[in-house]
Amino acid sequence: MPKRHSLRVDPISCDGHGLCAELLPELIGLDEWGYPVLRATEVPGTLLDHARRAVAACPVLALRLDRASR
Amino acid sequence: MTGIMQFAASGPRPLWYATRASGTIALLLLTATAVLGIAVGGRYAPQRIARFEISALHRNLSVLTLAFLGLHIVTTIADPLVPVSWWAAAVPFVSSYRAPWLGLATVASDMLLAVAVTSAVRLRLGRRRWKAVHWLAYAAWPVALVHATPGTDARLPLQLGLYTGCLAAVVTVVCWRLYRAGPGRVAARLSAALTALAVPAALGGFLFSGPTHARGGAPATPLTVRYGQSSARAPHGGSP
Numbered sequence: 210m211p212k213r214h215s216l217r218v219d220p221i222s223c224d225g226h227g228l229c230a231e232l233l234p235e236l237i238g239l240d241e242w243g244y245p246v247l248r249a250t251e252v253p254g255t256l257l258d259h260a261r262r263a264v265a266a267c268p269v270l271a272l273r274l275d276r277a278s279r
Numbered sequence: 280m281t282g283i284m285q286f287a288a289s290g291p292r293p294l295w296y297a298t299r300a301s302g303t304i305a306l307l308l309l310t311a312t313a314v315l316g317i318a319v320g321g322r323y324a325p326q327r328i329a330r331f332e333i334s335a336l337h338r339n340l341s342v343l344t345l346a347f348l349g350l351h352i353v354t355t356i357a358d359p360l361v362p363v364s365w366w367a368a369a370v371p372f373v374s375s376y377r378a379p380w381l382g383l384a385t386v387a388s389d390m391l392l393a394v395a396v397t398s399a400v401r402l403r404l405g406r407r408r409w410k411a412v413h414w415l416a417y418a419a420w421p422v423a424l425v426h427a428t429p430g431t432d433a434r435l436p437l438q439l440g441l442y443t444g445c446l447a448a449v450v451t452v453v454c455w456r457l458y459r460a461g462p463g464r465v466a467a468r469l470s471a472a473l474t475a476l477a478v479p480a481a482l483g484g485f486l487f488s489g490p491t492h493a494r495g496g497a498p499a500t501p502l503t504v505r506y507g508q509s510s511a512r513a514p515h516g517g518s519p
């Protein structure tokens with residue numbers, strides 16, 4: 210059964226460290242203050258490993274990957 | 280020069296050398312790990328290196344630190360001339376061998392173990408609980424350094440220079456980190472800075488007052504292979 214994975218940034222805990230955008234530029238850009246802007250929330254299978262690494266890298270755990278079965 | 284001569288004369292004691300070498304390397308790695316962690320915490324963003332690289336280096340060096348710390352502990356226990364048990368390596372202040380220093384060592388390594396284990400499961404633990412434990416790193420580092428200062432090698436100028444360098448590096452980045460944590464919470468940041476600056480002051484005073492003369496614990500008979508003293512108390516080799 211295919212699973213959907215979606216990215217989410219918790220804007221309250223995000224400190225604008227910007228590590229996530231370095232690791233997942235395909236889906237995450239930074240605004241002019243260094244805070245992440247998601248280009249898309251749905252993570253394609255090819256980017257899943259990269260998304261997981263970006264989530265683990267966030268120093269304040271503000272980036273989350275949610276899984277929902279469709 | 281005389282130091283080196285006596286170093287060579289102190290005889291082949293591979294475990295004892297391994298203990299001292301691995302301890303020194305562990306302290307250097309721990310210092311690097313702490314400095315890099317503080318750089319991440321203070322959102323250090325250099326031009327040439329990516330921020331995720333600093334963070335990855337912090338995590339990877341922490342694993343290497345623990346590897347050398349593990350080696351340091353294993354060689355200590357394995358060395359028949361150091362009466363330290365597995366039990367004493369895990370529970371602070373139960374060893375009678377050089378009690379205060381070994382107790383501190385155990386406290387520091389227990390704290391580091393807690394920091395590392397919680398970091399391994401930080402995604403599941405959540406930010407708050409993980410960070411609450413991670414602050415312990417700030418306590419573990421000076422305790423590890425104090426544990427190292429009465430060591431055999433702390434008599435060598437090179438070793439003392441190493442310790443001074445570690446201290447300077449950490450105090451500098453801590454002050455930078457406190458500056459970056461502003462504005463606001465001035466009282467808290469100032470008192471943290473004063474605490475950071477008190478560590479080298481206290482350690483300096485402690486070294487000048489002669490730590491190896493400290494009492495408490497069993498007389499450290501066989502192990503005080505001291506440089507610049509007669510080798511009469513050295514267990515092996517010594518004077519030919």
Ligand code: HEM
Pocket residue numbers: 267268269309312313314315316317318319320321334337338341342344391392394395398399401410413416417456
């Ligand atoms: C025993 C090994 C470790 C030591 C001594 C250590 C030490 C430190 C120190 C001193 C800080 C600065 C905290 C601050 O001022 O905010 C820090 C931050 C950090 N460390 Fe570690 N650390 C260790 C292991 C790890 C591991 C294994 C991870 C992997 C997940 C990790 C992830 C982090 C992160 C993400 C930060 C930034 C926290 C923030 O910005 O709030 N550390 N570490």
Ligand code: SF4
Pocket residue numbers: 218222223224225226227228229230243244245266267268269270271272
């Ligand atoms: S790495 Fe974390 S704190 Fe930094 S910008 Fe991304 S979500 Fe925010």
